[in-house]
Amino acid sequence: MARERKFSTSDLFQSVKHILLQHGYDGFTISLLADRLEVSRGALYKYYDNKDELITQFMVYEMEQFIDELKEINSHTGFEPKFSFLMETIFNKTELHQLIPIAKQIKHHPDGKENKDKLEKLPLEMYRYLQDFISTGKKEGKLKSHIPDSVMLGMIFQSVAIPNHFGIPKAEWIASIKDILSDGMFVSR
Amino acid sequence: MARERKFSTSDLFQSVKHILLQHGYDGFTISLLADRLEVSRGALYKYYDNKDELITQFMVYEMEQFIDELKEINSHTGFEPKFSFLMETIFNKTELHQLIPIAKQIKHHPDGKENKDKLEKLPLEMYRYLQDFISTGKKEGKLKSHIPDSVMLGMIFQSVAIPNHFGIPKAEWIASIKDILSDGMFVSR
DNA sequence: GTCCAAAGTGACACTCGTGTCACTTTCTTT
DNA sequence: AAAGAAAGTGACACGAGTGTCACTTTGGAC
Numbered sequence: 207m208a209r210e211r212k213f214s215t216s217d218l219f220q221s222v223k224h225i226l227l228q229h230g231y232d233g234f235t236i237s238l239l240a241d242r243l244e245v246s247r248g249a250l251y252k253y254y255d256n257k258d259e260l261i262t263q264f265m266v267y268e269m270e271q272f273i274d275e276l277k278e279i280n281s282h283t284g285f286e287p288k289f290s291f292l293m294e295t296i297f298n299k300t301e302l303h304q305l306i307p308i309a310k311q312i313k314h315h316p317d318g319k320e321n322k323d324k325l326e327k328l329p330l331e332m333y334r335y336l337q338d339f340i341s342t343g344k345k346e347g348k349l350k351s352h353i354p355d356s357v358m359l360g361m362i363f364q365s366v367a368i369p370n371h372f373g374i375p376k377a378e379w380i381a382s383i384k385d386i387l388s389d390g391m392f393v394s395r
Numbered sequence: 396m397a398r399e400r401k402f403s404t405s406d407l408f409q410s411v412k413h414i415l416l417q418h419g420y421d422g423f424t425i426s427l428l429a430d431r432l433e434v435s436r437g438a439l440y441k442y443y444d445n446k447d448e449l450i451t452q453f454m455v456y457e458m459e460q461f462i463d464e465l466k467e468i469n470s471h472t473g474f475e476p477k478f479s480f481l482m483e484t485i486f487n488k489t490e491l492h493q494l495i496p497i498a499k500q501i502k503h504h505p506d507g508k509e510n511k512d513k514l515e516k517l518p519l520e521m522y523r524y525l526q527d528f529i530s531t532g533k534k535e536g537k538l539k540s541h542i543p544d545s546v547m548l549g550m551i552f553q554s555v556a557i558p559n560h561f562g563i564p565k566a567e568w569i570a571s572i573k574d575i576l577s578d579g580m581f582v583s584r
Numbered sequence: 585g586t587c588c589a590a591a592g593t594g595a596c597a598c599t600c601g602t603g604t605c606a607c608t609t610t611c612t613t614t
Numbered sequence: 615a616a617a618g619a620a621a622g623t624g625a626c627a628c629g630a631g632t633g634t635c636a637c638t639t640t641g642g643a644c
Contacts, residue, residue, distance in 0.1 A: 208620040209610045230500055232421035235601060246623045251603065307496040311419055330560070349580050357571040358580050360557035367556070368549035371519065382546040390579035391538050391547050397590040398640045424631060435593045440633065585644105592639070599632080609622070614615105 213243045222264045227304060231311040234261070258312050262321045265309045269328040272302055276335055285348045288339055289388075296366050297380050303366045333359060361387060402432045411453045416493060420500040423450070447501050451510045454498045458517040461491055465524055474537045477528055478577075485555050486569050492555045522548060550576060 221242045225234050236257055240247045254260040275295055282288045314322045336359055343349035349358070365383050374382075410431045414423050425446055429436045443449040464484055471477045485492075503511045525548055532538035538547070554572050563571075 208612060208618075209622080211621065232500065233502075236603090237601075245621090247602085248604085248624070249622050252621070256603070257601090311421065333560070347582055350574070350582055353571045353574060353580060354561075354563055354567070356559070356561045356563065357557070357568065357575065360559075361554065361572065361575055361580075364553050364557045365550065368546070368553045370545070370549075371522070372543075372545045374543055374545065378543070379546065382542045383550065385539070385542060386546070386550055386576065386579065388579045388581045389583070390575065390577045391542065391550075392577045393536055393539055394578070394583055397588075397642065398592080400591065425633090426631075434591095436632090437594070437634085438592050441591070445633070446631090587644080588642095590640090590642105593635105593637080595636100596634085597632105598634100599630105601630095602628080604626085604628105605623105606625100607623080610620090612619085613617085 212245050212249070217243060219264050219267055222261065223268070223301070223305075226261070226264075226308055227301060231261075231308045236260075256315065258314060259321065261312055262314070262325055265305065265312070266321060266324050266328065268302060268305060269325070269332075272299060273328065273332055273335065275299070276332065279336070279339060285343050285346055289343075290384075292336070292339065292362065293380065293384055296363065297376075300366055303363075401434050401438070406432060408453050408456055411450065412457070412490070412494075415450070415453075415497055416490060420450075420497045425449075445504065447503060448510065450501055451503070451514055454494065454501070455510060455513050455517065457491060457494060458514070458521075461488060462517065462521055462524065464488070465521065468525070468528060474532050474535055478532075479573075481525070481528065481551065482569065482573055485552065486565075489555055492552075 218239075221239055222234075225238050225242065229238070234257070236247045236250055240250055243250075250260070254263070276292075278295075279288055279291055282291050309325065312322075312325075333356070337355060340349065340355045340358055344351045365387065368383070370379055407428075410428055411423075414427050414431065418427070423446070425436045425439055429439055432439075439449070443452070465481075467484075468477055468480055471480050498514065501511075501514075522545065526544055529538065529544045529547055533540045554576065557572070559568055
């Protein structure tokens with residue numbers, strides 16, 4: 207290294223996240239990012255060919271980190287503890303789910319699409335990791351076997367995105383969702 | 396009217412919807428719309444001050460239409476029929492839920508914000524209409540009374556957005572979701 | 585047939601963000 | 615201290631989309 211860098215990759219990703227969450231995909235500009243890092247736009251183009259590649263790499267990073275956290279699920283034994291861990295992990299990373307619609311907006315250039323592929327495969331990889339959890343649950347007779355795994359996982363993951371319009375306290379909010387996912391909204395007869 | 400219009404408002408909204416779903420918010424341009432309607436861009440500016448006002452008006456129209464459909468819920472008697480109607484209505488209008496993230500991206504100009512207000516209030520109006528349904532369900536002892544209404548409605552509405560990655564047939568897909576919402580994923584003990 | 589008001593046109597000026605590149609700065613190596 | 619490699623700068627060319635406006639077209643009213 208001939209000269210010290212003015213910003214680290216994690217500085218950068220942190221800023222990218224901040225800007226994306228605040229301004230959304232199309233509100234994100236290289237200038238905004240450069241200002242925040244106190245460098246010139248040109249400097250950023252030294253490391254990333256273009257805006258979309260930058261955002262894609264950020265997304266991959268963010269997803270991989272999340273998947274790493276999820277892997278911890280295997281350190282819990284028994285179905286209920288695993289389920290609780292899963293819910294906690296998901297609800298502690300609410301921002302990630304705000305990033306998903308943003309990720310879908312990325313306009314991928316014809317060339318350099320390796321990262322695009324990677325990004326598209328990550329959600330599937332995640333599903334695979336959790337497949338175990340679900341099938342264990344079914345085998346143990348805890349989960350209904352006639353409901354497809356993907357519906358269950360889909361419901362679980364989608365639940366973070368529910369807007370809490372009326373500001374229900376976080377603990378009650380999560381408990382309610384867990385309750386519905388587990389035993390439904392209906393009073394059991 | 397001194398001269399016949401080349402396009403009706405519903406022509407226009409239909410095209411707007413098509414373009415928004417295909418290209419997303421930032422992919423939407425007045426040129427694209429003008430081309431599709433076979434008019435010049437200038438013509439569109441005769442009716443709408445700017446792009447965002449146009450999209451906002453479209454969104455309001457779309458939401459109001461959906462709310463009208465939902466109002467039909469009162470023509471059904473009994474809790475289960477109402478619930479089924481609600482699920483059907485929601486899952487027959489999947490596009491609308493793809494429009495929601497798009498609506499959030501609208502950049503509202505400082506002036507002319509009446510429509511913006513309207514758009515923000517509509518989801519709440521919708522909640523109000525369905526409040527009845529939920530509270531009736533609770534009173535009749537069908538729904539768990541300790542779970543907040545907004546969590547229930549949130550879960551119901553959010554469920555359309557679950558991506559069906561593995562292409563499960565629509566009927567099975569909806570039935571599974573209904574099942575989870577009603578009685579949960581857990582095997583009842 | 586003339587008038588006029590609404591509908592439509594397309595060229596124009598403008599803004600904003602992108603990506604490039606020759607150049608400067610800073611530090612390490614020898 | 616000279617060389618040179620990596621980091622950073624800022625002016626530039628460019629493209630795409632926006633919104634405006636003087637002008638043309640159309641068709642009903644009189």
